[in-house]
Amino acid sequence: MKIKCVAIDDEPLALELLTKFIQQTAFLDLVGKFSNAIEALGFINQNEVQLVFMDIQMPDLSGMELARILDGKKNSDKTRIIFCTAYHQFAIEGYKVDALDYLLKPYSYEDFLNAATKAYQYFDRILNQESTKPALESSTQPEYIFLKVEYQLVKVMLRDITHVEAYKDYVKVHLKSKPNPVLSLTSMKNMEELLPSDKFMRVHRSFIVALDHIDSVTKNVIQIGNQQIAVGDNYKDQFLEFLSRWIS
DSSP states (O other): OOEEEEEEOSSHHHHHHHHHHHHTSTTEEEEEEESOHHHHHHHHHHSOOOEEEEOSOOSSSOHHHHHHHHHTSTTTTTSEEEEEESOGGGHHHHHHTTOSEEEESSOOHHHHHHHHHHHHHHHHHHHHHHOSOHHHHHHHOOSEEEEEETTEEEEEEGGGEEEEEEETTEEEEEETTOSSOEEESSOHHHHHHHSOTTTEEEEETTEEEEGGGOOEEETTEEEETTEEEEOOGGGHHHHHHHHHTTOO
């Protein structure tokens, strides 16, 4: 699988480095590079672009403004963003528009590759969900995810996650192997997309649960270890449908 991507940065040297990193990554296909976000937007509107690597502070149209435009489109799940910027104070804003990742300049190729791999895992999962071959889906499903924790990416095994809890602009990822949750700067929407739907289910605006870790269900309350999680009204039908398949 090749991911069609564009690079946007008004600084020539930064754009040159970003282009170089994309071209040396086997699963990325560079279909355009731009020093102006307005020109990039016109190209994205006319062509298939899955992934956008871009700076935030640019003249005329900033990267954050372009991200909000793309996030408002009907196919926003088809075009995702990785920010590349020298300003860490934009991190929270970046995750509010569901950016896949946030590269802080100057970044190494290893940093870039970690972010690009996260994008690959996301699009691979989308492709599998659209596939009509369940066997293929299960064979290609990743066993882990990478979470942005402060200024590093932390590898977390899917089987270790018991539930995910919203916490302001962050999420708390509770693990079976650790007493304290991992705090990651991302959104519940992004976590819902990142986690495989056959193993995890959103049951509340503030909670995603690992189905294999559910100990018991009483009325509309899920018990996972010592944690009780109420099933939200908007999620009851989906959860009851799941339960009906297991109740004899």
